[in-house]
Amino acid sequence: MNKNFKLEQELEEFVKDLCVDLFGIADISKIKDEIKISAKVMKDLNRAIVLGMRVSSVILEEIETHPTRLYFHHYRTLNAGLDQTALKLSNLLQKKGYQAVPMPASQILDWQKQSAHLSHKKLGYLAGLGWIGRNNLLVNEVLGSQFRLVSILTNAPLNAGAPLKKDCGKCVRCIAVCPAKAIKNDPADFDHQACFAKLKEFQQQKFVDQYICGICVKTCKGRVSDL
Numbered sequence: 001m002n003k004n005f006k007l008e009q010e011l012e013e014f015v016k017d018l019c020v021d022l023f024g025i026a027d028i029s030k031i032k033d034e035i036k037i038s039a040k041v042m043k044d045l046n047r048a049i050v051l052g053m054r055v056s057s058v059i060l061e062e063i064e065t066h067p068t069r070l071y072f073h074h075y076r077t078l079n080a081g082l083d084q085t086a087l088k089l090s091n092l093l094q095k096k097g098y099q100a101v102p103m104p105a106s107q108i109l110d111w112q113k114q115s116a117h118l119s120h121k122k123l124g125y126l127a128g129l130g131w132i133g134r135n136n137l138l139v140n141e142v143l144g145s146q147f148r149l150v151s152i153l154t155n156a157p158l159n160a161g162a163p164l165k166k167d168c169g170k171c172v173r174c175i176a177v178c179p180a181k182a183i184k185n186d187p188a189d190f191d192h193q194a195c196f197a198k199l200k201e202f203q204q205q206k207f208v209d210q211y212i213c214g215i216c217v218k219t220c221k222g223r224v225s226d227l
Contacts, residue, residue, distance in 0.1 A: 004157050007096075011158075014092060015051055018085045022052030022140065022147060024127030027160035031126075035118045035153075037101070044099060044155040048123045051085060052140070052147040053078055060146065060218040065179065067215075072208040075148070079105040082150035090152050098156040105150040120149035128161030134183050135174040135216040136190040141166070144222035174216040183216065 012023045028035070029046040059074045086102035093100035103117055121138040124130060133139035140147065168187075175183045180198035182191040199211035 004159050007156065008158055011049065011089065011092070015085060015089055018088065019053065019081075020051045020085060021054045021143065022050070022124070022129050022149075024050045024124060024129040025158045025160045026050060026123045026126035026151075028123065028126070028153065031122075034122075037117060041101065042153070045101065045153040047154050047156060047158045047160060048127070049089065049152045049154060049158070050120065050124045050127045050129060050149060051082060051089070051151070052124070052129065052143070052149050053082055053085075054143055055146045055148065055217065057146060057221075060214060063214045063218050065215075066202050066205070066207045067212050069208065071214050072210065072212065075210075075212055075214075078148045079150075082148055086150045086152050090154075093152070093154055093156055096156075098154055100156075101153040103151045103153060105148060118151065120151050123151050124149055125163055126161070128164055131164055131166050131168075132187055133168050133174070133220065134172070134185065134187050134190070135178075135220060136183070136187065136192075136195070137217070137220070139168060139220060140222055142222050145217050145220035146222075173219045177215050177219050179213075179215060 008025065015023060026048040027046065028048045032042045035042060055078065056074055059071055062068050063071055082105040090100035090102045107116055121132065124138045125132055130138045130140040133145065135145060137145040139145050180194040182195040184190060199213060202208060202213060203211055
Protein backbone atom coordinates (compact mmCIF):
# COMPACT_ATOMS: atom_id res chain seq x y z
CA MET A 1 0.00 0.00 0.00
CA ASN A 2 1.22 3.50 -0.87
CA LYS A 3 2.67 5.12 2.26
CA ASN A 4 0.89 8.42 1.59
CA PHE A 5 -2.43 6.65 1.03
CA LYS A 6 -2.00 4.79 4.30
CA LEU A 7 -1.48 8.09 6.12
CA GLU A 8 -4.57 9.57 4.46
CA GLN A 9 -6.64 6.59 5.55
CA GLU A 10 -5.42 6.94 9.12
CA LEU A 11 -6.25 10.65 9.21
CA GLU A 12 -9.68 10.13 7.67
CA GLU A 13 -10.56 7.37 10.14
CA PHE A 14 -9.36 9.57 13.01
CA VAL A 15 -11.68 12.45 12.13
CA LYS A 16 -14.63 10.22 11.25
CA ASP A 17 -14.52 8.98 14.82
CA LEU A 18 -14.97 12.66 15.76
CA CYS A 19 -18.22 12.87 13.71
CA VAL A 20 -16.72 14.55 10.63
CA ASP A 21 -18.91 14.13 7.52
CA LEU A 22 -16.56 15.43 4.80
CA PHE A 23 -12.83 14.80 4.37
CA GLY A 24 -10.70 16.02 1.49
CA ILE A 25 -7.15 17.05 0.62
CA ALA A 26 -6.30 20.10 -1.48
CA ASP A 27 -3.09 21.06 -3.24
CA ILE A 28 -2.43 24.66 -2.13
CA SER A 29 1.06 25.02 -3.61
CA LYS A 30 -0.18 27.43 -6.30
CA ILE A 31 -2.47 29.60 -4.16
CA LYS A 32 -0.23 30.41 -1.20
CA ASP A 33 -0.38 34.12 -1.99
CA GLU A 34 -4.15 34.01 -1.30
CA ILE A 35 -3.66 32.79 2.26
CA LYS A 36 -3.29 35.62 4.75
CA ILE A 37 -0.55 34.25 6.99
CA SER A 38 3.18 34.87 6.81
CA ALA A 39 5.27 33.50 3.95
CA LYS A 40 7.64 32.10 6.57
CA VAL A 41 4.88 29.90 7.97
CA MET A 42 3.57 28.96 4.52
CA LYS A 43 6.97 28.02 3.09
CA ASP A 44 6.65 24.23 3.33
CA LEU A 45 2.86 23.93 3.59
CA ASN A 46 1.63 22.56 0.27
CA ARG A 47 -1.47 20.65 1.37
CA ALA A 48 -4.70 21.47 3.15
CA ILE A 49 -6.91 18.90 4.84
CA VAL A 50 -10.51 20.08 4.60
CA LEU A 51 -13.11 18.81 7.05
CA GLY A 52 -16.86 19.32 7.02
CA MET A 53 -19.64 18.79 9.56
CA ARG A 54 -23.29 18.79 8.54
CA VAL A 55 -25.77 21.39 9.72
CA SER A 56 -28.90 20.09 11.41
CA SER A 57 -31.66 19.92 8.79
CA VAL A 58 -34.28 20.20 11.54
CA ILE A 59 -32.80 23.47 12.84
CA LEU A 60 -32.65 24.81 9.27
CA GLU A 61 -36.35 24.04 8.83
CA GLU A 62 -37.19 26.65 11.47
CA ILE A 63 -35.71 29.39 9.28
CA GLU A 64 -38.32 31.21 7.20
CA THR A 65 -37.67 34.90 6.43
CA HIS A 66 -34.66 35.43 8.72
CA PRO A 67 -32.09 33.47 10.77
CA THR A 68 -33.20 32.21 14.16
CA ARG A 69 -31.54 32.24 17.57
CA LEU A 70 -31.40 28.45 17.51
CA TYR A 71 -29.62 28.47 14.16
CA PHE A 72 -27.20 31.12 15.45
CA HIS A 73 -26.29 28.95 18.46
CA HIS A 74 -25.98 25.85 16.24
CA TYR A 75 -23.77 27.76 13.79
CA ARG A 76 -21.37 28.80 16.55
CA THR A 77 -21.37 25.33 18.10
CA LEU A 78 -20.48 23.74 14.76
CA ASN A 79 -17.62 26.19 14.27
CA ALA A 80 -16.30 25.47 17.76
CA GLY A 81 -16.55 21.72 17.13
CA LEU A 82 -14.69 22.04 13.84
CA ASP A 83 -11.96 24.12 15.49
CA GLN A 84 -11.52 21.50 18.21
CA THR A 85 -11.41 18.71 15.63
CA ALA A 86 -8.84 20.60 13.53
CA LEU A 87 -6.73 21.10 16.64
CA LYS A 88 -6.81 17.38 17.45
CA LEU A 89 -5.89 16.40 13.90
CA SER A 90 -3.08 18.97 13.90
CA ASN A 91 -1.71 17.50 17.11
CA LEU A 92 -1.78 14.02 15.56
CA LEU A 93 0.12 15.27 12.51
CA GLN A 94 2.72 16.97 14.69
CA LYS A 95 3.23 13.77 16.69
CA LYS A 96 4.02 12.09 13.38
CA GLY A 97 6.67 14.72 12.67
CA TYR A 98 4.75 16.98 10.27
CA GLN A 99 3.91 20.67 10.41
CA ALA A 100 0.24 21.49 10.88
CA VAL A 101 -1.65 24.77 11.14
CA PRO A 102 -5.36 24.57 12.09
CA MET A 103 -7.11 27.54 10.48
CA PRO A 104 -10.19 29.07 12.17
CA ALA A 105 -13.50 27.73 10.93
CA SER A 106 -15.01 31.20 11.11
CA GLN A 107 -12.80 34.22 11.72
CA ILE A 108 -13.64 37.06 9.37
CA LEU A 109 -10.93 39.68 8.82
CA ASP A 110 -13.05 41.99 6.66
CA TRP A 111 -16.84 41.70 6.83
CA GLN A 112 -17.40 44.19 4.02
CA LYS A 113 -15.36 42.01 1.65
CA GLN A 114 -16.41 38.84 3.47
CA SER A 115 -12.79 37.71 3.59
CA ALA A 116 -10.86 35.59 6.09
CA HIS A 117 -7.35 34.12 6.41
CA LEU A 118 -8.35 31.79 3.60
CA SER A 119 -11.41 30.48 1.78
CA HIS A 120 -12.43 27.10 3.17
CA LYS A 121 -14.92 26.72 0.33
CA LYS A 122 -12.15 27.21 -2.27
CA LEU A 123 -10.01 24.60 -0.55
CA GLY A 124 -13.03 22.30 -0.42
CA TYR A 125 -13.52 22.87 -4.15
CA LEU A 126 -9.85 22.07 -4.86
CA ALA A 127 -10.15 18.94 -2.70
CA GLY A 128 -13.08 17.69 -4.77
CA LEU A 129 -15.71 18.00 -2.04
CA GLY A 130 -18.10 19.96 -4.25
CA TRP A 131 -18.51 22.92 -6.56
CA ILE A 132 -19.12 26.63 -6.05
CA GLY A 133 -22.85 27.06 -6.42
CA ARG A 134 -25.06 29.94 -7.44
CA ASN A 135 -25.40 30.76 -3.74
CA ASN A 136 -21.64 31.47 -3.55
CA LEU A 137 -21.21 28.48 -1.24
CA LEU A 138 -19.59 25.09 -1.70
CA VAL A 139 -22.22 22.58 -2.81
CA ASN A 140 -21.69 18.91 -2.02
CA GLU A 141 -23.56 16.22 -3.98
CA VAL A 142 -25.01 14.65 -0.83
CA LEU A 143 -25.19 17.50 1.71
CA GLY A 144 -25.84 20.43 -0.59
CA SER A 145 -24.58 23.52 1.28
CA GLN A 146 -25.78 22.22 4.63
CA PHE A 147 -22.39 21.91 6.29
CA ARG A 148 -19.59 23.98 7.82
CA LEU A 149 -15.88 23.67 6.96
CA VAL A 150 -12.48 23.94 8.58
CA SER A 151 -8.98 23.45 7.13
CA ILE A 152 -5.58 22.31 8.38
CA LEU A 153 -2.49 23.39 6.44
CA THR A 154 0.32 20.86 6.48
CA ASN A 155 3.54 19.67 4.87
CA ALA A 156 2.48 16.03 5.16
CA PRO A 157 2.99 14.21 1.81
CA LEU A 158 -0.68 13.62 1.07
CA ASN A 159 -2.29 12.85 -2.28
CA ALA A 160 -4.53 15.77 -3.22
CA GLY A 161 -7.98 15.47 -4.71
CA ALA A 162 -9.17 17.33 -7.81
CA PRO A 163 -12.08 19.70 -8.52
CA LEU A 164 -15.33 18.11 -9.64
CA LYS A 165 -16.56 18.85 -13.14
CA LYS A 166 -20.09 19.50 -11.91
CA ASP A 167 -22.37 22.42 -11.18
CA CYS A 168 -25.89 23.24 -10.00
CA GLY A 169 -27.38 22.26 -13.33
CA LYS A 170 -30.95 23.48 -13.68
CA CYS A 171 -31.53 23.95 -9.95
CA VAL A 172 -32.38 27.56 -9.07
CA ARG A 173 -34.06 27.05 -5.70
CA CYS A 174 -31.67 29.39 -3.92
CA ILE A 175 -32.41 32.23 -6.36
CA ALA A 176 -36.10 32.10 -5.49
CA VAL A 177 -35.64 32.31 -1.72
CA CYS A 178 -32.73 34.78 -1.38
CA PRO A 179 -34.12 37.79 0.57
CA ALA A 180 -31.35 40.04 -0.77
CA LYS A 181 -31.79 39.03 -4.42
CA ALA A 182 -28.01 38.52 -4.36
CA ILE A 183 -28.03 35.14 -6.10
CA LYS A 184 -27.97 35.15 -9.88
CA ASN A 185 -28.07 32.45 -12.53
CA ASP A 186 -24.32 32.77 -13.11
CA PRO A 187 -22.35 32.11 -9.89
CA ALA A 188 -19.83 34.74 -11.02
CA ASP A 189 -22.54 37.40 -10.76
CA PHE A 190 -23.27 36.81 -7.05
CA ASP A 191 -23.92 40.22 -5.44
CA HIS A 192 -21.68 40.27 -2.36
CA GLN A 193 -22.71 43.80 -1.37
CA ALA A 194 -26.43 43.01 -1.45
CA CYS A 195 -25.82 39.87 0.60
CA PHE A 196 -23.80 41.77 3.20
CA ALA A 197 -26.42 44.53 3.42
CA LYS A 198 -29.09 41.94 4.26
CA LEU A 199 -26.80 40.30 6.85
CA LYS A 200 -26.34 43.69 8.52
CA GLU A 201 -30.09 44.21 8.49
CA PHE A 202 -30.69 40.87 10.22
CA GLN A 203 -28.09 41.77 12.86
CA GLN A 204 -29.50 45.27 13.40
CA GLN A 205 -32.99 43.80 13.82
CA LYS A 206 -31.53 41.63 16.63
CA PHE A 207 -32.49 38.33 15.04
CA VAL A 208 -28.89 37.18 15.59
CA ASP A 209 -25.67 38.70 16.92
CA GLN A 210 -23.53 37.85 13.91
CA TYR A 211 -23.72 38.37 10.17
CA ILE A 212 -25.38 35.10 9.15
CA CYS A 213 -28.51 34.15 7.24
CA GLY A 214 -29.07 30.45 6.46
CA ILE A 215 -31.99 30.86 4.04
CA CYS A 216 -30.15 29.64 0.94
CA VAL A 217 -28.42 26.96 3.03
CA LYS A 218 -31.83 25.61 4.02
CA THR A 219 -32.93 25.21 0.41
CA CYS A 220 -29.65 23.72 -0.93
CA LYS A 221 -29.97 20.00 -0.19
CA GLY A 222 -27.61 18.38 -2.71
CA ARG A 223 -28.06 15.97 -5.60
CA VAL A 224 -29.26 18.87 -7.72
CA SER A 225 -26.84 18.81 -10.67
CA ASP A 226 -29.16 16.64 -12.78
CA LEU A 227 -32.37 18.60 -12.08
